[in-house]
Amino acid sequence: MAMYDPKSLKAEEFINDAEIRETLAYAEANKNNVELIDAILEKARPVKQGNGCTCAGLTHREASVLLACEIPEKIERMYQIAEEIKLAFYGNRIVMFAPLYLSNYCVNGCLYCPYHLKNKHIARRKLTQDEVRAEVIALQDMGHKRLAIEAGEDPVHNPIEYILDCIHTIYGVHHKNGDIRRVNVNIAATTVENYRRLKEAGIGTYILFQETYHKESYLRLHPTGPKHDYDYHTEAMDRAMEGGIDDVGLGVLFGLELYKYEFAGLIMHAEHLEAVHGVGPHTISVPRVKRADDIDPDMFDNGIDDETFTKIAACIRLAVPYTGMIVSTRETEAVRAKLLRVGISQVSGASRTSVGGYTEEERPHDTEQFDVSDQRTLDEVVRWLMETGHIPSFCTACYRAGRTGDRFMSLCKSGQILNCCHPNALMTLAEYLVDYASDETRKIGWRMIEQELERIPKENVRRIAAENIEAIRSSNRRDFRF
Numbered sequence: 001m002a003m004y005d006p007k008s009l010k011a012e013e014f015i016n017d018a019e020i021r022e023t024l025a026y027a028e029a030n031k032n033n034v035e036l037i038d039a040i041l042e043k044a045r046p047v048k049q050g051n052g053c054t055c056a057g058l059t060h061r062e063a064s065v066l067l068a069c070e071i072p073e074k075i076e077r078m079y080q081i082a083e084e085i086k087l088a089f090y091g092n093r094i095v096m097f098a099p100l101y102l103s104n105y106c107v108n109g110c111l112y113c114p115y116h117l118k119n120k121h122i123a124r125r126k127l128t129q130d131e132v133r134a135e136v137i138a139l140q141d142m143g144h145k146r147l148a149i150e151a152g153e154d155p156v157h158n159p160i161e162y163i164l165d166c167i168h169t170i171y172g173v174h175h176k177n178g179d180i181r182r183v184n185v186n187i188a189a190t191t192v193e194n195y196r197r198l199k200e201a202g203i204g205t206y207i208l209f210q211e212t213y214h215k216e217s218y219l220r221l222h223p224t225g226p227k228h229d230y231d232y233h234t235e236a237m238d239r240a241m242e243g244g245i246d247d248v249g250l251g252v253l254f255g256l257e258l259y260k261y262e263f264a265g266l267i268m269h270a271e272h273l274e275a276v277h278g279v280g281p282h283t284i285s286v287p288r289v290k291r292a293d294d295i296d297p298d299m300f301d302n303g304i305d306d307e308t309f310t311k312i313a314a315c316i317r318l319a320v321p322y323t324g325m326i327v328s329t330r331e332t333e334a335v336r337a338k339l340l341r342v343g344i345s346q347v348s349g350a351s352r353t354s355v356g357g358y359t360e361e362e363r364p365h366d367t368e369q370f371d372v373s374d375q376r377t378l379d380e381v382v383r384w385l386m387e388t389g390h391i392p393s394f395c396t397a398c399y400r401a402g403r404t405g406d407r408f409m410s411l412c413k414s415g416q417i418l419n420c421c422h423p424n425a426l427m428t429l430a431e432y433l434v435d436y437a438s439d440e441t442r443k444i445g446w447r448m449i450e451q452e453l454e455r456i457p458k459e460n461v462r463r464i465a466a467e468n469i470e471a472i473r474s475s476n477r478r479d480f481r482f
């Protein structure tokens with residue numbers, strides 16, 4: 001039987017089934033152990049250090065005890081600490097992005113995804129470079145600066161060269177004052193060489209959802225196609241890092257398997273990356289299975305309610321305090337509002353999950369990957385965030401300034417975020433307000449910028465940020481950053 005070893009490069013050793021089962025048994029045995037729970041909560045709290053803060057994070061065993069705990073006041077405490085951590089490291093900024101679907105051709109047989117090969121009635125479509133350009137212009141006209149590109153796995157229709165061409169096209173579109181400054185990539189597991197090429201093309205984060213860490217279920221849910229190979233899929237992030245990508249994004253598709261198992265696997269994956277590469281995941285996404293063309297989410301037995309979902313997000317926040325957390329428009333406004341309080345740092349807005357969807361007047365459904373629950377415009381999402389005390393940020397500075405991997409994490413820990421990310425968020429929000437916002441959003445936004453500028457500790461940074469914001473208001477100068 002495979003032995004648990006977080007430093008191993010073998011999937012079955014760093015995501016070790018026996019270790020997960022023992023963790024779940026330990027969590028179940030201790031879910032009412034108040035003394036232990038209090039000690040774990042205490043360990044998770046942010047501690048002041050110099051100008052900044054540090055956070056110890058939690059092991060997968062500790063975090064699993066919290067997830068198993070059902071004592072209402074302890075859960076409330078988890079939520080409070082999750083919010084404290086978020087405010088300590090990410091402040092009240094929320095990074096905005098949109099997915100861009102390039103192609104829904106796919107040779108895999110994933111049972112939860114409508115792009116699966118056997119689905120003969122979904123319209124198959126792949127964007128030409130002209131169509132990519134048109135989609136990007138539509139996204140720029142909304143105000144987006146950061147995209148996550150999405151494609152099915154198909155070596156004939158969507159080879160790596162096609163993906164690289166698309167990235168090149170996207171970065172090359174400069175429409176009015178718009179540009180896309182960070183392209184994250186969510187494509188199937190690939191080779192070290194291909195990861196190297198993606199890195200050279202200037203991508204931000206490489207995102208790949210594990211879907212499920214439970215090997216047996218994984219094999220059943222991915223019966224055919226290259227994605228059937230559990231080990232190849234699970235070891236993808238190590239290959240990505242070997243190829244030079246040091247910002248990687250993990251995720252589980254909640255609903256497929258028992259959430260406690262998935263949670264332990266996810267935290268173990270983060271521990272593995274830290275142990276082997278010295279840097280944990282840049283982001284963790286928390287998608288839930290949704291209705292789609294020929295997919296009924298009730299086919300899967302492990303759907304989770306909103307309360308459990310919120311608890312999972314809070315426990316992730318406590319376990320991996322420096323990792324960004326993403327929630328997409330799969331979730332409703334109400335659920336997104338809840339999750340924002342327990343640690344989410346990035347949201348998508350005005351997403352269309354269909355190939356070519358942004359250039360259509362009406363939201364098209366014929367090539368959609370899943371139903372979108374939050375169908376508000378970007379302007380509405382931006383306004384809502386501000387009304388609920390968040391700064392919508394279109395910042396993409398870090399990776400462009402080389403602050404990736406552990407360099408980003410050090411920034412996070414150093415307390416310099418208020419002198420760096422905060423002004424960057426305000427300057428990019430100012431761009432949004434001048435170039436794209438409605439009058440109502442603009443009014444709220446300028447008020448927010450005025451107040452938030454005061455929170456920048458360093459006097460010279462505050463002055464430069466204010467000058468840049470004035471330049472954005474009164475001229476076409478854009479893209480300032482610290």
Ligand code: SAM
Nearest residue numbers: 112113150151152187188209253289290292370
């Ligand atoms: N094809 C790539 C791969 O194999 O990893 C990734 C791109 S896919 C467009 C992005 C993600 O959408 C998948 O990893 C999966 O987790 C998610 N997804 C698929 N079907 C879904 C559904 N019915 N509801 C919600 N999310 C879904």
